[in-house]
Amino acid sequence: MSAVVPTGFEAYCRVFHPALRFSNGHGTGVRWEEIAREVGVELQGDTAWQDLASGGAASTRLWNQAPRTGSLSPKEATALVDLLRPATTKGEGCTFAVWDGYGGSELDRQWPGAARLGLPGRTYVLLKGPIEAATVSFDVPEPGLPTFHQSANIWWPRDVAWCVATEIDLCWTYVGGSRHCIEQVIADPRLEALEVQGDDPVPEPPIGR
Numbered sequence: 001m002s003a004v005v006p007t008g009f010e011a012y013c014r015v016f017h018p019a020l021r022f023s024n025g026h027g028t029g030v031r032w033e034e035i036a037r038e039v040g041v042e043l044q045g046d047t048a049w050q051d052l053a054s055g056g057a058a059s060t061r062l063w064n065q066a067p068r069t070g071s072l073s074p075k076e077a078t079a080l081v082d083l084l085r086p087a088t089t090k091g092e093g094c095t096f097a098v099w100d101g102y103g104g105s106e107l108d109r110q111w112p113g114a115a116r117l118g119l120p121g122r123t124y125v126l127l128k129g130p131i132e133a134a135t136v137s138f139d140v141p142e143p144g145l146p147t148f149h150q151s152a153n154i155w156w157p158r159d160v161a162w163c164v165a166t167e168i169d170l171c172w173t174y175v176g177g178s179r180h181c182i183e184q185v186i187a188d189p190r191l192e193a194l195e196v197q198g199d200d201p202v203p204e205p206p207i208g209r
Contacts, residue, residue: 001174001196001197001198001199001200001201001202002198002199003120003202004165004167004170004174004202005154005163005164005165005174005175005176005198006163006176007198008176009162009163009176009177009178009198010177010178010179010182011176011177011178011179011181011182011183011195012174012175012176012182012195012196012197012198013174013175013182013185013186013193013194013195013196014045014172014173014174014193014194014195014196015072015076015080015172015173015174015175015185015191015192015193016031016032016067016171016172016192016193016194017067017068017069017072017073017076017171017172017173018030018031018032018067018073018192019032019035019062019063019064019065019066019067020063020064020065021062021063021064022064022065027065029075030062030063031192032047032049032052032067032192033192034062035052035055035062035063036051036052038055038062039052039054039055040055041055043194044194045194045195045196045197045200046196046200046201046203047203048203048204049066049067049171049203049206050204050206053066053206066171066206067171067172067206068171069168069169069170069171069205069206070099070150070153070166070167070168070169070170071149071150071151071166072134072151072164072166072173073149073151074135074136074149075190076173076190076191077134077135077151078135079188079190079191080134080164080175080185080191081131081132081134081135083181083184083185083188084131084157084162084164084175084177084181084185085131087161087162087177087178087180087181088131088157088158088159088161088162089159089161090157090158090159091157091158092130092131092132092157093128093129093130093131093157093158094128094129094130094131094133094134094155094156094157094158095126095127095128095155095156095158096126096127096128096129096133096134096138096152096154096155097117097124097125097126097127097152097153097154097155098124098125098127098138098150098152098153099122099123099124099153099168100116100123100124100125101122101123101168102138102139102140102150107125107140109140110140111125111127114126114127117154122168124153124154127152131157133152134151134152134155134164137149137150137151138150138151138152151166152166153165153166153167153168154166161177161178161181162175162176162177162178162181163175163176163177167202169205169206170202170205171205171206174196175193176198182195
């Protein structure tokens with residue numbers, strides 16, 4: 001897991017991106033726990049989406065669209081902003097890392113001169129802004145193509161009191177921080193999260209990703 005979110009934090013949790021169930025054109029979030037209970041799987045920190053999606057009809061009658069990979073929804077991001085803001089000691093300014101594979105040269109035109117962060121297998125554009133920027137979309141629309149919400153992939157405050165990491169191939173997000181901070185994330189009803197350890201293996205990403 002330390003390949004996704006930095007080591008050195010007191011505690012970590014895994015925030016599950018919800019699946020979606022559609023009715024009359026309206027999508028409703030479906031928690032992994034609900035699907036796990038239906039298919040008879042114990043939801044744990046290392047549960048993969050395939051463990052739930054392979055449950056056949058018992059699984060698919062609960063959801064119509066698999067969890068989104070590589071991006072937090074505005075609702076999830078807003079909840080994290082509310083919870084993480086009080087944990088910073090040096091103001092609300094944050095650094096946001098956006099994978100440059102989303103737009104490539106488009107990102108350069110959108111944010112000319114922006115610094116880059118190089119990690120194994122990934123390069124990110126680095127942007128500065130208030131913590132609320134975690135809720136906006138960093139998608140750079142291309143002519144003729146639909147737009148969609150794309151959250152920052154990694155974001156952290158100036159004092160690095162915590163870090164949020166949404167790897168592009170994963171349908172969940174890792175958060176590292178103080179134990180109190182992580183306990184608050186896990187307890188918040190707006191999110192579905194379980195505690196994990198920094199040396200836990202990352203579950204297999206969804207098939208086809």
